[in-house]
Amino acid sequence: MSRRMNAAMYHGVGDVRYEQTDVPEIGPGEILVKVGNALTCGTDVKTYKRGHPILLRHTPALFGHEYAGTVEIVGEGVDRFNAGDRVVATNSAPCGTCFFCKRGSFNLCPELKESFVNGAFAEYVRVPKHVVKWNTHRIPDSLPFREAALTEPLACVVHGIEEANIQLGETVAIIGAGPIGQMMIMLAKKSGASIVIVSDLAELRRDMAARAGADVVINPAKEDAVERVRAETGGYGADVVIEAVGLPATWEQAVDMTRDAGMTVLFGGAASGTTFE
Template sequence: MRAAMFYEPGDVRMEDVPVPEPGPGEVLVRIGAALTCGTDVKTYRRGHPTLITEIPSPFGHEFGGTIETVGEGVEGWRAGTRVVAANSAPCNRCYYCKVGDQSMCENLAFLNGAFAEYIVVPSRIVEQNLYEIPEGVEYSRAALLEPLACAVHGMVRTPVSMGDTVAVIGAGQIGLMFVRLATERGARVICVDKSSDRLAVARELGAEETVEAAGGVDTTEAVREWTPEGRGADRVIEAVGLPELWEQALQMVRK
């Protein structure tokens, strides 16, 4: 099969490799669509401490596809089923899992290799985070389940109510998902980004106001001016991942 193989930052090669075989508890999925995550871009640029465990390494983790074969002991799944999977699964035994912070699990099982014709889904992910794609949903849309789940989890952990003012920093895929989810909760949303094109999409998804972070614009002041009495947003969601923006978010939020 053809597969993208990661050798080092900036060096990813399309190669012919054997089709992997599923082990006990695993399933082999024929890829229908694979998406490029921000983590993939970062990995391409500078590597990754946990996703890349060998060189060369399979690459990519957001996908939708069809089960080709199932490994020994797999129950509830059969060949021909359209599926999507999260890119990890917790151990459910460490401290963080026991207190309900599974995303902080110290022993996560990872999945990697979606930029290929086939991928093997590890047994722990098969058990916990493999899902059937509903009829009528395209592979490319289903593959968004994993990043969407991250945004939904964030909203579950964030008490956003109708009428709240919510500032979203960053209009990438995750930021735009937060814009839409906050809007669905009845919040008034302002979105900040450097790209006018991305901000246009944010408006389409429900943002009432946008701020283009360019040309010396004081984005913190712009957000505060938009809020009632200039007191700051009720909630600020930072969806870029830069430390300087974490600090800026604290300046945007009300007391």
């Protein structure tokens, strides 16, 4: 008889149940990780509220994809990891060998969608072979699981910041100071931005933004964020604007805040079917 574990199972929109299920079986190249910490991602919240066409194709399904923990079992052919290793892994990985992977377009790898990890909100999570091969990392004892589990969202932010191509001395405006926005602030500063301007409705997030390194913090309920950014930049607009909310209104704001020939990064994902002008 297979072993049982506790897990938060996704049964449908607005319906997640904490219940018993089988511990996942692992195949060649895979590992089973005993979850130390799992985080709730914005994508999990969206999936809970409106479902997700790619991540969860059938229900009930295991749920959750940001995690760190300890290797419990290694599958046949895995030589980089041993039982007992503390690791963090991401939620997907490309194959590394197909037409698109060879051209560096890893996001178009057809196997990417087949390698999605879901099931971090459980005692054990199965890590598929591509993720074991490319996106699983041993972590030092000094790094707590809850911090290591931020690797996946941080990796997304690193990618967004690379796309933003911030030059030394530039002004960067960031709309939205949630966890992603906070990481954007820190990395924008590290990338050489002289002035980072942040806009968020929540006071707690504005305070955290200031502590994370924001030079100018805007409350968009009290003043026009676009006008303030223009005022802070001699009327030109920011060199780089990063939208980290995911609403059409803030997408449009982001474009309006950007100087001519500047860079707008629409990082926040809006609901499917959203249009903007």
